[in-house]
Amino acid sequence: MIKPLVGNFTLVFLLIFTGFSYSQEVISLQKALEIGLMNNYSIILQKNDVDVLKNNNTLGNAGFLPTLNLNVSQNNNINTTHQEQFGGTVKDIANGRSNTLNAGVQMNWTLFDGMNMFVSKKMLGTLEDLGENGTRIILEGAVSDISLTYYSIIQMQKLVRVARDAVELSEQRKRIATAKVSLGSGSQLMLLQSTVDLNADSTRLINQLVMLESTCADFNQLLCRDPSTSLEIHDSIQLSAPRSYDSIMQDALRQNSRLTGVRLNQDLARLNVRQAQSGRYPKLNLMTGYNFSTLNSQTGFLLYNRSYGPAYGLNLTYNLFNGFNVNRTVKNAKLLMNSAEIEVQDVGLGLKTILYKNHLEYKANLEIVKMQTVNITVARQNVNIAFEKYKLGSINDIELREIQQKLIDAEYQLILSQFEAKKAEVEIEQLSGKLLERFTNNK
Numbered sequence: 001m002i003k004p005l006v007g008n009f010t011l012v013f014l015l016i017f018t019g020f021s022y023s024q025e026v027i028s029l030q031k032a033l034e035i036g037l038m039n040n041y042s043i044i045l046q047k048n049d050v051d052v053l054k055n056n057n058t059l060g061n062a063g064f065l066p067t068l069n070l071n072v073s074q075n076n077n078i079n080t081t082h083q084e085q086f087g088g089t090v091k092d093i094a095n096g097r098s099n100t101l102n103a104g105v106q107m108n109w110t111l112f113d114g115m116n117m118f119v120s121k122k123m124l125g126t127l128e129d130l131g132e133n134g135t136r137i138i139l140e141g142a143v144s145d146i147s148l149t150y151y152s153i154i155q156m157q158k159l160v161r162v163a164r165d166a167v168e169l170s171e172q173r174k175r176i177a178t179a180k181v182s183l184g185s186g187s188q189l190m191l192l193q194s195t196v197d198l199n200a201d202s203t204r205l206i207n208q209l210v211m212l213e214s215t216c217a218d219f220n221q222l223l224c225r226d227p228s229t230s231l232e233i234h235d236s237i238q239l240s241a242p243r244s245y246d247s248i249m250q251d252a253l254r255q256n257s258r259l260t261g262v263r264l265n266q267d268l269a270r271l272n273v274r275q276a277q278s279g280r281y282p283k284l285n286l287m288t289g290y291n292f293s294t295l296n297s298q299t300g301f302l303l304y305n306r307s308y309g310p311a312y313g314l315n316l317t318y319n320l321f322n323g324f325n326v327n328r329t330v331k332n333a334k335l336l337m338n339s340a341e342i343e344v345q346d347v348g349l350g351l352k353t354i355l356y357k358n359h360l361e362y363k364a365n366l367e368i369v370k371m372q373t374v375n376i377t378v379a380r381q382n383v384n385i386a387f388e389k390y391k392l393g394s395i396n397d398i399e400l401r402e403i404q405q406k407l408i409d410a411e412y413q414l415i416l417s418q419f420e421a422k423k424a425e426v427e428i429e430q431l432s433g434k435l436l437e438r439f440t441n442n443k
Contacts, residue, residue, distance in 0.1 A: 114281030255433030
């Protein structure tokens, strides 16, 4: 029963390894970011939205420029008329025709509207800034996702190597147990136990390989590629020395994208108040134009008439009372402005909290990495000594397995701590507004 079981695991390994053993693309983080940011659908859609906001941010859309209209009308009538005048004259006309042509160019220019046009221009600029900031948020999210998945693949590759080393150690232990049984110095129980442990380590390796392939599929999705695209990463997780907390906090409060967004919303809320207040002022329009008109008629008092010339004038409107709606609009705008101010405070406090926690987590994982690096060195020495003792019969299977497991646990903990530290580092860079600058320039 032992040999067939091991043979089945070997077959499974071969089947899984075929997905990682040929035509693999070696990709760097910089190359992955270039591909991902170029193809990301959300970024493309957001850039289109920003272009719309840029197109809307004009003087004409804000109301600064006049409107100029050309109006032309041609009216033709056929009338049968019977006219009796006071002098006794009777006039009958059958199917009398009359033609009227009116043409004119008219300009309407708002000279004053309670400063609303100036407020509108600022609002359009703020909306454009909000769109640009939204693009930055999506870019940061994409860079973070691609970077963390990239480092996750590195982590998975290391975990696969650890699992493979564990299988090799278990195979070595089984060979020793088999040799002892052949020489009569071992027991069948030892051989069976070594087989059970080998199968357990082999199962772990299979699971790690599946997780690695699944993570690669997620990575390809972020790059907008087919999930089955084969790839390989020849890289390691490099950890940077932590920056001072005060420096990180200053950067975050100055350029964090989410905080910038709510501040822009606060600016919009202030402008909304000023826009609502503009309803309390009069509105002055300048109107000017040039008109041309002709009349040809077989009935009526005029046979032919033509007129043309310029027209101009001013139009002043002032709302004296509209059911207190202006006051209501101003009050609501001020309430929304107060809500925007509270949101800025809330987001700022949340930013400080999560940044503080990530900084603590980053420093803690750096210390764990240092300790686990030492533990691995000691654990490997213990495993080497334990195997020599196991060959001599000085320790039993349980003791050897415990020592082997400590090495595996130390290696796993080191890899996990490295990834968690890198994850905290990426999140800190994102929160402080440095992520795009760092990971798109030199990573």
